[in-house]
Amino acid sequence: MAPAILVRDLTRRFGAFTAVDAISFAVEQGEIFGFLGANGAGKSTAIRMMCGLLKPTSGTAVVDGVDVSRDPEDVKRRIGYMSQKFSLYEALTVEQNIRFFGALYGLDDARIALRMKFVIEMAGLSGREKTRARDLAGGWRQRLALGCAILHEPRIVFLDEPTGGVDPVSRRQFWRLIEEMSRSGVTTLVTTHYLDEAEHCHRIAIINAGKLAAMGTSRQLKEIFARRPILEIHSTRPVDVMRALEQVPDIEKTTVFGTAVHAVLRTPDVDLAGLARDLNARGLDVSGIDRVMPSLEDVFLDVVEHA
Amino acid sequence: MRKMLAVGRKEFRQIARDRRSLMVLLFVPAFFLLLYGYALNFDVQNIQLAVHDSDRSQASRDLVNAFVESGYFRLAADVSSSREYEALIERGEVRAVLVIPSGLQRDLLTGHRVPVQVVINGDNSNTATTVMGYALSVLQTASAQYQAQVSTRSAPLVTVESRVWYNPQLRSALFLIPGLIAYIGMISSVVSTSLSVVREKERGTMEQVRMAPLGTGSYILGKTLPYFVISLATSVFIVLASMALFGLPMNGSWALLILALSLYLAGALGLGLMISTIAESQQVAFQLAVLASFLPTMMLSGFVFPIASMPAPIQAITLVVPARYFIVALRSIVLKGAELSAFWTELAALAVYAALMLTLASRRLARQWA
Numbered sequence: 001m002a003p004a005i006l007v008r009d010l011t012r013r014f015g016a017f018t019a020v021d022a023i024s025f026a027v028e029q030g031e032i033f034g035f036l037g038a039n040g041a042g043k044s045t046a047i048r049m050m051c052g053l054l055k056p057t058s059g060t061a062v063v064d065g066v067d068v069s070r071d072p073e074d075v076k077r078r079i080g081y082m083s084q085k086f087s088l089y090e091a092l093t094v095e096q097n098i099r100f101f102g103a104l105y106g107l108d109d110a111r112i113a114l115r116m117k118f119v120i121e122m123a124g125l126s127g128r129e130k131t132r133a134r135d136l137a138g139g140w141r142q143r144l145a146l147g148c149a150i151l152h153e154p155r156i157v158f159l160d161e162p163t164g165g166v167d168p169v170s171r172r173q174f175w176r177l178i179e180e181m182s183r184s185g186v187t188t189l190v191t192t193h194y195l196d197e198a199e200h201c202h203r204i205a206i207i208n209a210g211k212l213a214a215m216g217t218s219r220q221l222k223e224i225f226a227r228r229p230i231l232e233i234h235s236t237r238p239v240d241v242m243r244a245l246e247q248v249p250d251i252e253k254t255t256v257f258g259t260a261v262h263a264v265l266r267t268p269d270v271d272l273a274g275l276a277r278d279l280n281a282r283g284l285d286v287s288g289i290d291r292v293m294p295s296l297e298d299v300f301l302d303v304v305e306h307a
Numbered sequence: 308m309r310k311m312l313a314v315g316r317k318e319f320r321q322i323a324r325d326r327r328s329l330m331v332l333l334f335v336p337a338f339f340l341l342l343y344g345y346a347l348n349f350d351v352q353n354i355q356l357a358v359h360d361s362d363r364s365q366a367s368r369d370l371v372n373a374f375v376e377s378g379y380f381r382l383a384a385d386v387s388s389s390r391e392y393e394a395l396i397e398r399g400e401v402r403a404v405l406v407i408p409s410g411l412q413r414d415l416l417t418g419h420r421v422p423v424q425v426v427i428n429g430d431n432s433n434t435a436t437t438v439m440g441y442a443l444s445v446l447q448t449a450s451a452q453y454q455a456q457v458s459t460r461s462a463p464l465v466t467v468e469s470r471v472w473y474n475p476q477l478r479s480a481l482f483l484i485p486g487l488i489a490y491i492g493m494i495s496s497v498v499s500t501s502l503s504v505v506r507e508k509e510r511g512t513m514e515q516v517r518m519a520p521l522g523t524g525s526y527i528l529g530k531t532l533p534y535f536v537i538s539l540a541t542s543v544f545i546v547l548a549s550m551a552l553f554g555l556p557m558n559g560s561w562a563l564l565i566l567a568l569s570l571y572l573a574g575a576l577g578l579g580l581m582i583s584t585i586a587e588s589q590q591v592a593f594q595l596a597v598l599a600s601f602l603p604t605m606m607l608s609g610f611v612f613p614i615a616s617m618p619a620p621i622q623a624i625t626l627v628v629p630a631r632y633f634i635v636a637l638r639s640i641v642l643k644g645a646e647l648s649a650f651w652t653e654l655a656a657l658a659v660y661a662a663l664m665l666t667l668a669s670r671r672l673a674r675q676w677a
Binding site: 051053073076077079081082083087088089090091092096099100101103104105106148149 | 309310312313314316317320321324325510511512513514515516517518519520521
């Protein structure tokens with residue numbers, strides 16, 4: 001099966017600034033592919049190039065078998081796109097928004113009626129058909145926006161930070177929709193800076209300063225810590241613990257992780273009990289010290305640091 | 308076509324629910340019509356006149372009567388010294404003074420020339436010119452009558468009988484109202500459309516629309532459609548209101564009037580959309596729209612100042628002001644009842660302007676979308 005999205009050395013410069021720097025990857029059909037990166041890392045620029053909204057400076061993007069720079073209009077017909085601002089018409093009702101976008105994609109009235117039913121059900125908007133978009137709560141608006149973006153039943157969907165400003169329950173519902181779409185064969189490329197959301201993706205690409213810094217499944221990405229265990233240390237004085245750990249030669253680095261401290265070790269074997277004794281001897285009040293599985297946040301910070 | 312209508316329908320719904328657009332499209336035109344229609348008036352009436360009559364004769368009384376009966380002057384004071392009327396002018400109580408020398412009657416009867424002085428307050432040169440014109444015409448008429456009485460043989464050989472066509476009473480309103488209609492139409496169409504594209508840019512809906520397989524031409528025409536219908540309806544209403552309120556005549560054909568209005572408004576909407584594609588925020592769009600519509604339409608269209616008396620370089624600039632052509636066409640239709648052959652070049656110019664603006668707007672947008 002040909003990949004749904006194939007990107008080769010995609011680059012975009014704005015003057016002297018390189019927003020996207022020669023990224024290459026392939027997304028399989030039905031895959032949920034996540035772009036993870038800080039704000040300004042180049043995620044949106046990359047996605048806009050893949051959608052034909054922005055011309056690449058160099059490199060190619062082939063979406064659903066179509067070269068985007070050669071025929072952006074054809075690509076537009078094949079994909080669904082939803083941006084971070086959920087661009088609905090606020091003054092229009094739910095039904096009017098759906099009808100408008102349906103007509104823009106050239107659907108006939110019968111098809112619009114059919115898809116309207118589907119979208120309203122999918123977004124949980126029954127009974128709110130006549131509500132104006134501006135009066136909808138965030139979660140509903142976001143699901144309506146997704147619905148409007150997939151009215152024409154595209155095989156590939158691009159979502160640019162779709163869940164910004166939405167409550168956690170709505171975010172979970174949203175991801176359930178994306179997973180359903182994936183099961184029916186729809187490919188999704190989604191950008192996010194929420195690390196918990198990235199865990200929903202089949203594969204993740206970490207973008208840093210325009211470059212593809214790491215790529216793989218969540219498990220593959222975490223393997224960079226295979227020979228460098230992570231310790232989680234609980235103490236009432238985390239800052240002092242960090243300062244003390246910096247003196248320990250076996251410890252590569254420390255980061256604050258919630259109320260705890262994460263320390264990355266240089267070697268797989270370390271004497272935890274001994275370390276705890278040392279810290280307590282300095283009066284640092286350590287209540288727990290455990291080996292933990294690396295999280296995507298650990299991976300992300302590590303990748304960005306080594307980039 | 309279907310997509311274009313979808314854009315039009317969507318835009319119409321948005322306008323209907325947007326108070327600001329409704330203000331610009333409906334309230335502002337009505338407000339401007341009343342404001343300018345009543346305030347912008349070059350006619351001078353009820354000129355306060357003082358008379359300094361040193362003759363106190365039948366002839367001098369007749370002359371004063373001629374002034375009062377002309378309908379333009381109102382006798383405000385009868386003075387007996389120049390110091391008195393100077394004070395009256397200074398205080399602004401009178402605008403003109405008629406100074407009649409002693410011996411008027413005697414000299415007239417013996418057929419001598421008699422100098423009669425009219426002093427006019429020149430603090431407003433426009434008004435002063437008008438007052439002078441009225442005074443001269445009164446004096447000329449009176450003078451001709453005396454000549455006829457004195458001359459035993461015949462009436463004077465040459466008399467001027469002026470006939471003013473299309474506007475026999477020379478009411479400046481009739482001359483100004485067509486310009487005012489052009490002015491109102493231009494402002495409300497340019498300002499309202501200038502906000503429409505940039506609003507979509509600001510709210511991010513533009514990006515969503517860009518993602519759809521939709522040509523910029525359909526988008527621009529679809530956007531123009533509802534504004535066109537609304538501004539055309541408003542303009543026709545303004546014309547009707549001008550007839551009811553200011554006695555604007557309708558001597559020509561309504562079909563031609565609608566045609567001229569349509570071409571003119573299409574160009575104005577195109578200009579508004581063009582501005583909207585250039586501007587990045589609604590504020591900038593609004594300022595650009597005001598600048599591009601108010602000033603040229605007021606100053607360079609022949610609305611207030613005759614184009615023929617402008618210096619050549621300014622006259623050249625007026626060639627790209629659409630109101631210039633529209634006002635000529637409108638005056639031809641409503642005042643003269645002229646046929647299409649009299650102003651087809653103006654209509655052609657409006658058509659070219661409209662096509663150019665809409666194409667440019669669509670092109671600019673296409674470049675931004677690419």
